[in-house]
Amino acid sequence: MFRAGARPDIAAVRRAVEAMEKVAISHAGDEQGAGADEHGPWLELLIDGMTFDLSGMAPGAGYVAADLRNRYEVPADFGEALGEGLCLLPGPHLAGGRATVPVVRAQAALGAELVRRLPGALVVSWTPARTLVGREFYLSMVEAWLAGGSFPALGLCAFRQMLGGAVQSEGLAFFTGQELHFDNAQFPDPAAAVQLGLRLVNELVGGGRIAETVSLTGPDGAGVTLRPSGNGRFLRVERG
Structure with missing residues (x-):
């Protein structure tokens, strides 16, 4: 531009x-x-x-x-x-x-x-x-x-806080067909949700659509669950 x-x-x-x-x-x-x-x-x-x-x-x-x-x-x-x-x-x-x-x-x-x-x-x-x-x-x-670094998740993707406080990715669906969704009940700190989201984008961007619930280990060693929404458009991120 x-x-x-x-x-x-x-x-x-x-x-x-x-x-x-x-x-x-x-x-x-x-x-x-x-x-x-x-x-x-x-x-x-x-x-x-x-x-x-x-x-x-x-x-x-x-x-x-x-x-x-x-x-x-x-x-x-x-x-x-x-x-x-x-x-x-x-x-x-x-x-x-x-x-x-x-x-x-x-x-x-x-x-x-x-x-x-x-x-x-x-x-x-x-x-x-x-x-x-x-x-x-x-x-x-x-x-x-x-130079071998991680996928530029902040730039080729983005994160927005929605009405009600949930945090949602924007642009990941271009690569995988799905966006990440962090409910504010489990992730009350938007900054923490975005930080986790950036790590997850780097893991997900090379793969395809996720149809079944997947369990991962987050960057802090804690468990993270990715659960497809009913319409398949979102991956709901849950702790544990």
Whole structure:
């Protein structure tokens, strides 16, 4: 995301990509090219054997991110007017695996390369979790993940306190089909619920939907039970 009027054009993005060691332009389209729309020029970028489509460069229309209610280290003056964005999506051959960890990892790495080389990029939005992440926070979390650290659960997922005091994840369902739910009767401290939730996301994000009750050991050594809700959309977290 850039301030209004600050998006790069396709020439600037080409120069940025040419300076990257592990990224290449594998295909390009202009405003009249196949697949072009109101967002104008687009580039197909190759990283780690996977291709991703980048669009929204000037002078075409930028993307407007809306309803990004989970914000992490976003500049104070980057308010409700969210500016304009470029959009980076997995290529068509990755459509079936867009929510798998290897594809998201490559997408996040490519996003970080673009943020580094495009100084006007102030924040990154990850729409499955409705997150808006400040430039430095995004770079640090992706770099830590690529260096062998844990999945960036705070950024590619989020946690919100609901009416009634329950804490619920947002964005985990993109990967697993289910969100975590912490009832405030068992988890009266929201901060403790979020801390446990971050650990659980790291355990769950590489797996699939959980259909049966599962017992785990929490980070403090205490038992934790994950119980699917009746509609299967949530995993209710219980102590013991």
